Amino acid sequence: MASVVLKGIPVSAGISIGKAFFLSRSHIHKLPRQTLADELILAETARLEAAFKQTKDELTAIRGKLPPELREHALIMDSHLMILSDPKLAGAAKNHVLQLRINAEWALEKAVAEIDAAFNALEDPYFKERMQDVRNVAKRVLGHLAGQQQDMKAIQGRVVLLAHDLTPADTALIEVDKIMSFATVLGGKTSHSGILARSLGIPAVVGVTGLEERIEDGKLVVVDGLKGRVIIDPDEDDLAHYSDMKYQFEGYQSAIIRSCHLPGETIDGYRVVVNANIELFEEVSSVIDNGGEGIGLYRTEFSYMNRTQLPDEDELTEEYFDLASIMAPKKVVIRTLDMGADKFMTHFGTLEESNPAMGLRAIRFCMSHRDLFKTQLRAILRASVVGNVSIMFPMISGLREIRQATNMLRQAKEELKKQGLRFDPDMPVGCMVELPSAVMIAEILAQEVDFFSIGTNDLIQYSLGIDRANRYVSYLYQPLHPAIVRSIKHVVDSAHQAGIEVSLCGEMASDPYCVPILMGMQIDAISLNPQAIPGIKRIVRQATMADCKDLLKQVLESRTVSRTNRLVRDNIFQRFPDELMFYSSLLETDEG
């Protein structure tokens, strides 16, 4: 039998070969409408209530098991629980059974249809979308009614998990001793299921069209989390190829893990510090395990989100203090609040902005909420008495903003001094360079701060004028566009001329294809998600500065993105064959 290859998006690296287990299909087969005899009606309401009860227990259990990375999903689970017990759903369905004498499935669908009609009449898209929550909840109840408790508990042995979609609730139940990998029809690069797969260290591919139609339980499948493929009914050649690949990848992985604690240094002795980006205190262990040399970006938004009261100064001080002391003497760069755009605080709600990415966000938001900003500055300062803390301001567009921010910092220091509270008076102050305006005046900004951190995700979007989440233009998201390479080079050079350090955070820093170019610019540090550190350190440690400079020279001479991408791929091909085999680059997936 010929094998079938389905394409998807790789979200967690690795290869697995095993038997398929389908968790949930998009359509649960409905029972036909039945009219019930009198004596069956009470039994039917009991069946309906039992299904609601099972769903409730299920949601409550799942909620309790959510890992810290998915804490915000707990709030989604709460609202699902409320919807579940809502009179318009539970109450109405029961009434339909009693009055219309119909079976539970039909009664439930009828209740959902009534709610749908009410939501459909609304104009505001936010309210309209809540219907999706109702459907999710109803689908679970229907599943219980059908007795199809496609429960992961039913899994025998180790399987490859396949599903239409994995909700946060489903992923939280994944047990590594039963699930060797997973693939789903829905999902994209940033899906929570991918985050979880990476933290569990199992291969995963999402966005696989045709999965449901082609696979049955028990069939042999290969999940290739390196290139984003699912192979159904692999033939002997496929099996030989993938077992070899699996063997090599696992060997490669243990090799990079073994050497990840060595410093980021090229063969010819040039140092590139490899730091970690994190947003939760809990991620510290993963930074240390993966050989992070410090924290190059601590995102501070999490403590402000999903709560109605703002965190107070003591709470924040404790959080930063703990982080700084556990990492000491390694560096911790704390970025001040980067709220707005796609992140909002419950306390302030969402503003009506037609273009939030260019609206009241980050430093601008902080400047319009000075008390809140001051509280954070004081907390960072107070935490700076331990360890090695730096502060960094996001979204700086010009001199005025950086001066306003540093003035606030000075005021905070004076206040603390008056109150007799200790802080490090020489805590380094940096700014993010992520707007084209900041790039253009980098040499001016460099006079005002102690270090730069280039945020490439935003810089690429703002420079090329594309929203990468917009699928119509995402093909234009080109990290190695000549304008981007030149921008980064200009910032690095300006920093070095002024004698300050420059780091880069953003996805480019975790792309093995891009890192040699950044090294050629003699960037001082890069900062990336902890799981990617071992692989990138290996690149750094196997490279020579001479080669990187040579590559950079050619890239700077290139006039087109396609030529640059070719150069970069050739470089990987010649010098880092393992990476060519095991990584799909930002560049590749964009073209594919």
Add this chain to the structure above:
Amino acid sequence: MTRDMQTDETGPELPGGAIAPLRRVVFVLNEQGLHARPAAKLAQEAQKYASEIKIVCNGATVDAKSILDVLTLAAGNGTSLELAAAGPDAAEALDSLARLFKQRFQV
């Protein structure tokens, strides 16, 4: 278990069935309006009371104990609503719900 006025068959009878409800006008003060979280708080609070509690808004009457009903009001910032409660603890229910609105659901 909460009941629905139109299909009230299973629930206990209200005393007399025809007690005039207490009424109070409130305003949606929080910036984002009755979004999912404020709506959840409102319904949760309403569910603590035995009284039947309705919300009247732009001619529509909905059950305050139903988060789905509250959401379908799509009540934005500045909307005025009328709360109507009938039952043994109607006055307390109105007080506590009005407090929620006043505090912009930040409790």
